[in-house]
Amino acid sequence: MSAPKRALDRIGRQLKKYQAVLEAARARDVGENDTVVIIADLLADALGYDKYADVTTEFAIRGSYVDLAVKVGQTVRFLIEAKAIGATLKDSHIKQAIDYGANHGIEWVVLTNGIIWQMYKVHFKQPIDKSIMFEVDVLKANPKDPQVLEWFGHLSKEGYSQDNMESFWRAQQATSPYTIAAVLSERRVLAALRRELKNIAPKVRIEEDDLRQIVQGQVVKRELVDGDEARRAEDLIKRSRRAAARARNEKKETAAPTPKPVSTPLPAPPATSTG
Structure with a gap:
């Protein structure tokens, strides 16, 4: 399970709530800054993060700032590259965040316009590469869909761990x-x-x-x-x-029987003469 049941229940309830929020924001065609605010609220309400302690817009790598970073304690869990709610997500949009992640040892990066969420794994090699782990349209998704809950559950405060993410990644690879x-x-x-x-x-x-x-x-x-x-x-x-x-x-090799040492009989003691 990607997260405790109470966390998955919360995610389902909040996704349903945010479907209305995102639909209204799309109708107003809000810009990138307002979209970032909605994403930060969703991270708090649905995924359980402290919006003021765990979510930051002040995370800089080599002098440039990412849109959002989710950081618990001293550990950055994942980066978020945000676009305006009406923007079509493109491969070029994720490149900068992928470069940020690779240069700072961060494996997981999200690209989102609030409605479409794409999760990527960063491959630390030359050239830097990435693989998409999942993509979900929040407006079209069923908030009770177990797969949707699993996806967001892995990103939640309660469900995230490096081991969970690696296992999730391997499972996604095997069934891709x-x-x-x-x-x-x-x-x-x-x-x-x-x-x-x-x-x-x-x-x-x-x-x-x-x-x-x-x-x-x-x-x-x-x-x-x-x-x-x-x-x-x-x-x-x-x-x-x-x-x-x-x-x-x-x-x-483990199952192979260990050969028993061959025992050599001791020589018989010399006969003693009686006389």
């Missing part, structure tokens, strides 16, 4: 369309598919390479097998396979 598309193109999966198709049409010649082309060209969307996210999914599968192989080898 990119990972599933990559798995469908794996040789073992194609071999199993070929066997099933041969049962349907025993006399038809079916090659794995042909199946791969069909899967990648017709069954899954093209963008799921091309691009950075697709390559990351392939790397994930390779790393997971190597890790599984190491675990199996370690298990075999």
Whole structure:
């Protein structure tokens, strides 16, 4: 569970309340500064943060300020790049916040206009990279949807922890369309598919390479097998396979019986003569 039940209940109630707030703000076409105020209020009311102690607009990295930073004690949990409520979120909008996070060791960054919330994981490498973890439209979302509650629950004051976020990230990776598309193109999966198709049409010649082309060209969307996210999914599968192989080898080594030492019988004592 991403957060205690009481926190999830609060998130659901407050999301329903903020649907009306955000709808009214969109109708007024409020600017970025007013949108930041609404976001800060939502962080407090829905996610449980102290608006005055935990949420700051004064967080600077290399002389530039991020829109909002959520900081509990001395730990910055995540950064928020905010846009006006009517703005269409673009990939370029998140770049500065991602750079901020990478330069300060902050893994989690949110891009939002108050209505659309996008959560990103920052990859600390060269060049700096990112992966989206989830996207939710607060106005269209059902406040009682378990998945929506889980998403916001991980960001909440009670639900956030580095371990929780890492576990959530791994789960999102494993079930992402990119990972599933990559798995469908794996040789073992194609071999199993070929066997099933041969049962349907025993006399038809079916090659794995042909199946791969069909899967990648017709069954899954093209963008799921091309691009950075697709390559990351392939790397994930390779790393997971190597890790599984190491675990199996370690298990075999642990389970292998320890050879018993061979005992050498002691020589018999010399016979003593009586006389």
